[in-house]
Amino acid sequence: MSGALLGMGGRVVNAVLLLLAVVIMNFCLIHLAPGDPAQVIAGEMGGASPEVLATIRAQYGLDQPFGTQLAHYVSRAATGDLGYSFYFNQPVSSLILERLPATVLLMAAALTFAAIVGTLLGVLAAYRPRGLGSLLVTIVSLAGHAAPVFWSGLLLLLLFASVLPLFPIAGMTDVTRPLSGIDYVLDVAHHLVLPAFTLGLVYLAQYSRQSRTSMIDVLGADYIRTARAKGLPERRVVLKHALRNALIPVVTLIGLQFAQLLAGAVLVETVFGWPGMGRLVLESILRRDHPTLLGVLVVSALLVMVANLLTDLAYRLVDPRIRGH
Amino acid sequence: MGGNRSTLPAAPAKPASPAREMLRHFLRHPAGMAGFLILLAVALASLAGPGLYGVDPADMAAAPFEPPGPEVPLGADYLGRDVLAGLLIGGRASLSVGLAAALISVLIGVAVGALAGWFGGWVDRVLMKVTEFFQVLPSLLFAMVLVTLFGASLGIITFAIGVVSWPGVARLTRAEYLRVRGLDYVRAAVAGGGRPHYLILRVVLPNALPPIIVAAALAIGVAILFEGGLSFLGLGDPNVISWGMMLGQNRTYLLDAWWAVTFPGAAIFFTVLAVSLLGEGLNDAINPRLRKRG
Numbered sequence: 001m002s003g004a005l006l007g008m009g010g011r012v013v014n015a016v017l018l019l020l021a022v023v024i025m026n027f028c029l030i031h032l033a034p035g036d037p038a039q040v041i042a043g044e045m046g047g048a049s050p051e052v053l054a055t056i057r058a059q060y061g062l063d064q065p066f067g068t069q070l071a072h073y074v075s076r077a078a079t080g081d082l083g084y085s086f087y088f089n090q091p092v093s094s095l096i097l098e099r100l101p102a103t104v105l106l107m108a109a110a111l112t113f114a115a116i117v118g119t120l121l122g123v124l125a126a127y128r129p130r131g132l133g134s135l136l137v138t139i140v141s142l143a144g145h146a147a148p149v150f151w152s153g154l155l156l157l158l159l160f161a162s163v164l165p166l167f168p169i170a171g172m173t174d175v176t177r178p179l180s181g182i183d184y185v186l187d188v189a190h191h192l193v194l195p196a197f198t199l200g201l202v203y204l205a206q207y208s209r210q211s212r213t214s215m216i217d218v219l220g221a222d223y224i225r226t227a228r229a230k231g232l233p234e235r236r237v238v239l240k241h242a243l244r245n246a247l248i249p250v251v252t253l254i255g256l257q258f259a260q261l262l263a264g265a266v267l268v269e270t271v272f273g274w275p276g277m278g279r280l281v282l283e284s285i286l287r288r289d290h291p292t293l294l295g296v297l298v299v300s301a302l303l304v305m306v307a308n309l310l311t312d313l314a315y316r317l318v319d320p321r322i323r324g325h
Numbered sequence: 326m327g328g329n330r331s332t333l334p335a336a337p338a339k340p341a342s343p344a345r346e347m348l349r350h351f352l353r354h355p356a357g358m359a360g361f362l363i364l365l366a367v368a369l370a371s372l373a374g375p376g377l378y379g380v381d382p383a384d385m386a387a388a389p390f391e392p393p394g395p396e397v398p399l400g401a402d403y404l405g406r407d408v409l410a411g412l413l414i415g416g417r418a419s420l421s422v423g424l425a426a427a428l429i430s431v432l433i434g435v436a437v438g439a440l441a442g443w444f445g446g447w448v449d450r451v452l453m454k455v456t457e458f459f460q461v462l463p464s465l466l467f468a469m470v471l472v473t474l475f476g477a478s479l480g481i482i483t484f485a486i487g488v489v490s491w492p493g494v495a496r497l498t499r500a501e502y503l504r505v506r507g508l509d510y511v512r513a514a515v516a517g518g519g520r521p522h523y524l525i526l527r528v529v530l531p532n533a534l535p536p537i538i539v540a541a542a543l544a545i546g547v548a549i550l551f552e553g554g555l556s557f558l559g560l561g562d563p564n565v566i567s568w569g570m571m572l573g574q575n576r577t578y579l580l581d582a583w584w585a586v587t588f589p590g591a592a593i594f595f596t597v598l599a600v601s602l603l604g605e606g607l608n609d610a611i612n613p614r615l616r617k618r619g
Contacts, residue, residue, distance in 0.1 A: 021458050033474040040474070146546070146598035148553050148569075151590030154576055158583055263465035267554055271576070281466065282558060285473050297462065297470055304461045 011312055015305040022301045023077045026294045027070055033290075040290055042086055052086060059084075082298060083291035087284070092295035096277060100299070103276030107265055109196035111254065114203035119250060121204075122211025123243060126219060137208045144205025149264050153198040153271035160194060195272040199264050203257060210253050215246040248315075255311030259304045350610040357606010363599035367592075371416025382410035382566055393584055400584035402575050408585050411571050412592055418556075418567035419596065422483050423549035429487025430548070431494050431541045438498025439533075443506060443525050453499075456492045464489040465554055472560045479562045486551045494540050501533035508532070535611040539604050546600035553593045568592045 033040045038056045057063060064072075076083075082092040121140070124133035218224065219242055227237045269278030277296055284292035351357050375382070385404060393400040398409050441452040459467075471485035505511060506529065514528045555561055556569030557576075568589040575585035 018458055018461055022462065029470070029474055034476070142598060142601055143594075146594050146601055148550055148557075148572075148590060148593050148597075150554065150557050150576075151572060151586075151593065154572070154579055154586050154590065158579055158586075161580060259461060259463040260465075263463035266466060266469075267557070270558065281469065285469060285558060285560060288473070290474065293470055293473060297466060300463050300466055301461045304463065308461075 008309065008313060008316075011309055015309060018305060019298070019302060020074065022298055023074055024070065026298065027073045029294070030290070031066075041083070077298065082295035085284070085289050085292045087287040087289040088292065092291050095280065095292060096295055096299050099275065099277045099280045101276075102274060103262075103265055103269070103278060104303075106192065106195055106199065106269065106274055106276060107261055109192055110199035110265075111203065111261065113196055113200040114207050115250065115254060117200075118204045118207025119211045119243075119247070121208040122213075122250075123215050123238065123246075125208070125212040126215035126246075127238065129216065134212070137212050141205040141209040144201050144203075147201070148267075149198060149202055150267045150271050152201060153195070153268055156194055156198055157271065191274075195268050195274050198271070199261070199268045202264060203261065206253060206257065207250055211246060211250050214249045215242060218242045218246045221245075251311060251314060255308055258307040259300070262300050262303060347610045351606050354606040354609055356602045357610065360599040360602025360604075360606060363595060364603060367416055367596050367599065368420060370413055371420060374413035374416075375410065378410060378413055382406060382414045392582075400582060400588075402571070402582060402585040403578045408571070408588055411566055412568070412588060415566050415568045415571060415589065416592065416596075418479065418562070418565045419549050419552055419569070419593065422479060422486065422552040422567075423545045423596075423600075425483045426486035426490070426548035426552070427541060427544035429484065430491040430544050431537070433487065434491035434494025434540075435498045435530075435537060437491065438495040438500075439502055439525050439530070441495070442499040442502025443521070443529065449499075452495075456495050459489065459492045462489070465551055468551060468555060469558065469560060472555060477555075477560050477562055479565055482552065482555060482560070482562060486548050486555075490544065490547060490551070494537065494544065497540050498533060498537055501536060502529055505529045505532045539608045539611065542600060542604035542607055546597040546604070549593060549597055549600070 030037050030040050036053075038053045041056050042052055080093050082096070084090075085092050085095055088095055121133065121137050125131070125137040126134075128134065219238075224237060224242055227241045228234075232241075265276065266278035266281050268274065269276050270282050273279070277299070280292060281296055283289070284296070383406065385406065389401065389403050400408050402408060402411075437452050437456060441449040441456075467489045468482075468485040471488070472482055475481050475485075511524070511528055514524055519528060552561070552567065553569035553572070556567045557573040559573055561567050561570045561573075571589040572586055575582065575589075579586050
C-alpha cells in the first residue's frame with residue numbers, strides 16, 4: 001500500500017502543473033476574446049453598468065501590466081477563488097460546489113451501469129463469438145457511438161412521458177411533495193434512472209466492445225488452458241481466472257473516457273433538467289456568464305485529474321508489476 | 326530532393342499495387358460499402374435536395390405542429406416550418422463542419438504526432454505534455470467555452486471543434502512514427518542524408534498513413550456529433566440551419582411534435598453511423614491481418 005502511494009508523488013505534481021496551465025489558459029482566453037476584458041468578465045447580462053465594470057477593473061487589477069494581472073489571477077485561483085458570477089450574484093466556486101454533487105452522482109450511476117452491463121455483455125459475446133450476444137455487442141457499440149446523447153435522451157423522454165409513465169422525466173426530486181430520509185433517497189434514485197441510462201448507453205457501447213476484445217485475448221492464454229486442464233468448473237475459469245485480467249483494459253478505458261463522460265453529462269442534464277454542473281453550463285452560456293463557464297472548465301479539469309489519479313492508484317493496488325515504477 | 330532519391334538503394338520490387346488491393350477489399354466489405362453509400366446519399370440529398378424539393382426551410386409552410394402528411398411529408402415544427410426542408414438544408418452545415426473540423430484536427434494531430442515521434446527527446450516530451458493538457462479538458466466543454474467567448478459563426482465552430490479534438494490522432498501518429506522510424510528502409514534513407522522534412526513527409530508518412538486514414542474517418546463522425554451538440558445547446562451559427570439546431574429549438578415541444586425532434590436526430594445518427602461503418606471498412610481493407618475477420 002505505501003509502496004503504491006510512494007509512486008504517486010510525481011503524478012500529483014504533474015496534475016498540479018496541468019491545472020496551473022488550465023488557469024493560465026483561461027486568463028489568456030479572457031484577454032484574447034473580442035472586446036474589453038472587463039466587459040468579457042462581466043458578460044452581457046449582469047454587468048453592463050459602468051460601476052460593475054469599474055469594480056471588475058479594480059478587482060482584477062486590469063490597469064496593471066499583463067504579468068502582474070496574470071500572477072494576481074493565478075494566486076486567486078490557487079486559493080479557490082474562481083471569480084464572481086454577475087448573473088447569479090454569487091462567487092463561482094460556491095455556485096459550482098452547489099451543483100457538483102448532482103453531476104458526480106449522475107456520472108457515477110452512468111459509469112457503474114455501463115461498466116457492469118458492458119462487461120457482462122462483452123464476456124458473453126467473447127464466450128460465444130458467433131452467438132446472439134456477439135451480434136448484440138456489435139449493434140450496441142455501433143449505435144451507442146453514433147446516437148447523439150441528447151437525441152437518445154429525448155427519445156427516451158418521449159417514450160416514458162407518453163407510452164410508459166414509469167419514471168419521472170425531469171428534475172432530480174419531486175418538488176410537489178418534500179420528502180426526507182429514505183423516501184428522499186428513493187425519490188432521487190427514481191429520477192436518476194433515465195438520465196443515468198441515457199448517459200450510460202454511450203459508454204456501455206465502448207465497454208462491451210473493449211471487454212469482448214480483451215476477454216477473447218485472455219481466453220486464448222495458456223494459463224486458462226491450464227485451469228481448464230486442471231478440471232476447474234468452466235464458470236470459475238471464466239469469471240475468476242479470465243475476467244480479472246480482462247478487466248484491466250476496461251479500467252484503463254474508464255480513466256481515459258472520464259473527460260468525455262463529463263461533457264456528455266452537460267448534454268444529458270440539459271435534456272432531463274438535472275440540476276448539476278451541466279445545467280449551470282447551459283445557463284452561463286445563455287447568459288454569457290463567462291466567469292462561471294471558465295470556472296466550470298477548471299473544476300472539470302480538476303475532476304478529470306482526480307479520476308486519473310484514482311485509476312492510477314487502483315492499478316498500482318491491483319497489479320504488483322507497476323508498483324516499482 | 327531528386328538528388329537525395331538517386332542516392333538511395335533501389336527499392337525491392339513491390340507486390341501488385343497495394344492501393345488497388347485495398348480498394349478491392351473495401352468494395353467487397355458489406356458494412357464499409359453500406360456506410361459509403363449512405364454517406365453518398367446524405368451528401369447528394371443535402372447538395373441537390375433543397376433545390377429539388379423547393380420549399381423554403383425558414384418559411385411557414387403549414388400550421389404549427391402539423392403532423393406528417395401529404396402537405397408536409399415529415400411534419401411541421403412549432404413555427405410551421407417544413408421539417409423535411411430543414412433536414413435537406415441542415416445536412417450542409419453538419420457535413421461541411423464535420424469534414425473541415427476533422428481535417429483541422431487531423432492536420433494538427435499528424436503534425437504534433439509526427440514531430441514528437443520522429444525527433445523524440447525534449448521535442449517529444451514538450452509536445453506530449455501539450456497533448457496531455459488538451460486531454461484533461463473535456464473536449465466538448467472546451468469547444469463550448471471557445472464558441473461562447475469568440476462568437477458562434479460556422480468558421481469559429483469548425484475551428485473550435487478541430488482544435489479540441491486532435492490529441493487522439495497525435496498519439497496514434499506518434500506511435501506509428503516510433504514504429505516506422507526503426508524500419509530498415511527508413512534507416513537507409515537517414516543514412517542517405519535525407520533532410521528531416523523529406524524524411525518525415527515523404528519517407529515515413531506513407532507508411533504511417535493507413536491507421537491515420539481510419540482515425541480521420543472516425544474524426545468526421547465525432548465532429549458531426551460535436552457540431553450537433555453545440556447547435557443543440559444554442560451555440561450554433563444563428564444564421565445557418567443545422568440538424569442540431571432543429572433539435573434544440575424543438576425539444577421543448579417534444580410532446581406536441583415528436584417528428585420535429587426525431588427526424589433531425591435520426592439524420593445525425595445515420596450520418597455518424599455511416600461514417601463509422603466506412604471507417605470499419607477502411608480499417609479492414611487497410612489492415613490485412615484483420616481481413617479474414619470481416
